[in-house]
Amino acid sequence: MERYAELRDYLAEVWDLVKVGGLASWDQQTMMPPAGAAVRARQLATISKLVHERVVSDRLGELLEELRPFEESLEYESDEASLIRVTRRDRDKELRVPAELREQQARAGAEAFPVWVEARRTNDFQLFRPYLERNVSLRREYAACFEVDEPYDALLDDFEQGMKTAEVREVFARVREGLVPLVEEASAQEIDDSCLSGHFPVERQREMQQLLLSRYGFGEGTWRLDPVEHPFASSFGTTDIRMTTYYPEHEMRGVFAAMHEGGHAIYERNVDPALERTPLCRGTSLALHESQSRMFENLVGRSIQWWRWAYPELQRLFPDQYEGVELETFHRAINKVQPSLIRIEADEATYSLHIILRFELEQELVAGSVEPADLPAVWNERMKEYLGVDVPDDSQGVLQDVHWSRGTIGYFPTYALGNVISVQIWDKILDDIPDLYEHIERGDLDPLTAWLREKLWRHGRKFTPQETLERVVGGGLDPEPYLRYLNDKLGVLAS
C-alpha cells in the first residue's frame, strides 16, 4: 500500500506536468500574442521531454514491478489495478521508441508545418512533398519499433489502443458499401438550405451557444468557451474545462461546433474525481471521445426533437433570419447531404467517406504501395469514385488537412469510428430510456448524461477501447446501427 501511494504521488506529478503543458497549448491557440510562438514551442518541448523522462524512468519501472503482487490481488476493475495496468502499458510503449527518433519526429513535424501552410496557400504540392516524404519515412521507422501484424497497427494504436487495422478495414468496407449509394440518393434531393446563411451577429451566436451548452449540466464555474480558428476542447482538471468554438458571421454552423466540442468536454468533466491527477483521468480513446462529440452534435444536435426546444430560442436571437422559417425547413437544411471537397465542412453522411479515403491512403503510404509523389493523383481519383466530385486543385484536395504535416498518421480513422460507435451507444440508450426523445424535446439532457456518466464517462481511461465498448454496448464495433440510422433519417427527410 505504501508503494502504491508512492506510485500515485509519482504519477500525480507527471500528470500535473501533462496538464500544465495542455494549458500552455490551449493558451497558444486562444490567448497568446502571436510573437510568443517561438519561445512557447520551446516550453512545450521541455514539458514533453520531462514527461517522457518520467514515464521511462527506472524508478517507475521498479515501482511497477514491486506492485505486481498487489495488482494481482485486486479486482481488474478497481481504480488501483487499472492505474498500475495502464501505466505499465504506457511505459512499455514509450520505452520501445528511441528518444532520438521521437526528437526527429517532433522536429520534422515542426519544420513541415509552416511549409504545408505555405504549400496550401499557394496550391503547391511539390513544395510540401519532400517534407511529407520525411514524415512518412519517420512514421515507417516508428512502426518498425513494434511487433505488429502490419505497420499501420502501430500507428493506430497511438490513438486507439489495441485496435487492429484489419478490424477497421472490415468495418469501413461495410460503411463505404452502405454509404456510397445512400449519399448518391440523398444528394439527388432538392433541399433548400438558404436559411443557414445570412447575417449572424457574434454576440447573439455567443448567447445561443452558451444556452445550448448550459443544458449539458457542466455545473457553474467549471468551464469556459473561447473563439479560435479551429475549435477543440481540453481540460486541465475535471472541474476546469475549456471548450473552443467559432462565430462565423455569415453562417449558423457555429452552434454545431459548440455542441460537438461540448460532447468532448462533458466526457472529460465526468471522469470520476477519484481519478484526478492520474493518467486515467481522461477519455479512453479518440474514437470513444469522438463518439461523444458526434452524439451531441448529430444524434442530439441535428434531431427534430432537440430543435423543438431550441428553435424558438434561435428564432428569438436571430429574428431576421428565422421568423418566417418553419422548424421542418430548418431541420431539413441542417441535415442536407451534399458531397463536397472539404472534410471539415462535410455533412453527417459524407463525412465518413472523406475519412475512409484518408484511412486507405495512410495504409498505402506506410506500406509503400503509394508514394507521396503519387498522392495528388490517387486522391483525386478516389474523391471521384467515393463522392463523385472533381477536385479542382490540391489546396482543396490532398493539402487540405493539417495532420500529415505534423507527422500524424493513424488519427483519421478515429473520426469515422466515432460516428459508428455513437449510434451503437445511442441504440443502447434508447433501449434503456424509451422516452429519451420526450426529454430532449424539452431541452432536458439529464437522463442522457446520467446514463453516459454511469456507463462510460466516469471510468476515464481505466479500460481499453474494446473493453469499454464491450461494457457499454455488450459487443464490438458494428457498422449496422450507423447505416440504419442514416438510412432512416435520410428516408424521413426525403418523404
Next chain:
Amino acid sequence: MERYAELRDYLAEVWDLVKVGGLASWDQQTMMPPAGAAVRARQLATISKLVHERVVSDRLGELLEELRPFEESLEYESDEASLIRVTRRDRDKELRVPAELREQQARAGAEAFPVWVEARRTNDFQLFRPYLERNVSLRREYAACFEVDEPYDALLDDFEQGMKTAEVREVFARVREGLVPLVEEASAQEIDDSCLSGHFPVERQREMQQLLLSRYGFGEGTWRLDPVEHPFASSFGTTDIRMTTYYPEHEMRGVFAAMHEGGHAIYERNVDPALERTPLCRGTSLALHESQSRMFENLVGRSIQWWRWAYPELQRLFPDQYEGVELETFHRAINKVQPSLIRIEADEATYSLHIILRFELEQELVAGSVEPADLPAVWNERMKEYLGVDVPDDSQGVLQDVHWSRGTIGYFPTYALGNVISVQIWDKILDDIPDLYEHIERGDLDPLTAWLREKLWRHGRKFTPQETLERVVGGGLDPEPYLRYLNDKLGVLAS
C-alpha cells in the same frame, strides 16, 4: 565552452518550467473557471517543487564548479559570467533553506489566505491572528537560515538582492521627515477632483487604455491586456507580455493601473533577447521594477505634458465627463494629495508613508518587539502619527493587504524604494534628454524608452540592484530627488 552550453541548456529547461508556472498563475487570475482552483494549486506546487529540485541539484553544483575558471576568464559584464555568477548566488540561497521549511511556509500561506479573506470581510482580526502568528514565526525561522546583520536583511534580500535593512531605514527616515510636513501642507489645499468620478463605459476605458499603452512601443502581436480584480503584469517570454488592469465603471483610475502595469511590462519586454530562457531574463529586482511602473504611472502619467497629448483623447472618449473640464482642472485632480486609509488608493505623496509604516512594523514583528496580537493598536496609532487619519476598523487598517496572509514579509519596502529610484533615474534622463517633455507633449515616448532600454532594461538581471543603480544613476539610493520632485510639483499645483 561545452560545459557552458550544458549550463545554458540546463537553465533553459528550468526557466521554461518557471515560465509555464507563471502562465498557470496568470491563467488562474484571468481565465480559469473558479472550480479549477484546487487542482491548479497542486499543479503550481508541482512546478515549484521541480524548479527547486533543479536549482539545488548536485549536477548544477558540479557544473558551476567546473565553470569557475571559465567565469574568471571573462569580463564581469559579459552575459556568460553574469549567468554563472547569478545562478551560483541563486543556488547558494536556495540551498540554505530546508525543503521542509519551504513546504511549511507554502502550506501555512495557503491556509492563512482564505482565513484572511474572511477576517477582512467580517472585520475580525482575532480570527486571523493565529495564522499571522504562524506565518511570522516561520519567517523568523527562515531568516535564521542565513548569516545576516539583522533578521530582516534575509527577508528583504528575497526581493532586493543584497540590500541592507539599515540602508533602507536611513533612506526612509529622510523620506518620512520630508513627506510628513509636505503632505500636511498639500492636503490643506482645496482641490476639486469631482471630474474623476462619474460614468465611464467599460468599452471606452478599454479603448483609452489600449491607446495609452500603444505609445510604449511594445510592437505588434507581443502583448495583451485583460481585466482582473488586482492588476499585475507578467511575461512568458520577451515577446509574450501579459498586462492586466481594471475598468471600474464609476472612476477613471483604471488608466493609471494600465500605465503602471505598462511600466513593469515594457521592462520585461526589453530584456536583451540573448538572455531569453535564462534566469537573467527579467527585471533585476522589485524596487527597480517598481521604479519603472511608478515612472510611467506618475512621472509620465500624471504630468501636464503627457495629458496635453492624451487629454483630447480622453475628452473624445468620455465627452459627458470632460467636455467642459479644463486640462488644468483635470491635472490638478489627478495629483490631489489627500491622506487616506487604504494604501492601494493612496496618492503619489502619501503612498510612501503607507509603506514606511509597514516596513517598520515588519521589522518589529520579525525582531519580536511587536507581537501580532498588538498589531492593530500599533497600526492605528502610527496611521494617526504619519497620515493624521483615524482608522475606523481593522478591515480598513491592518487587515487591508494580502501580503502577510501569504507569509510575504520584506516585500513592502520595494514599493517606496521604487518611488525614490524612479525620480533618481528621471533626473538622469532629463540631463541626457533636455527636450524630453516636448516629446512627451506629443505623445512620443520613444526617446524615453530608447534611453531606458540602453541603460537599464536590456541588462535584465545581470547586475544586482546596487550595481544597476550605480550604472544607471552613478550612485546609490538617494531620497533627495524624490522629495524635491514632490515639493516642486505640489508647489506648482498650489500656485
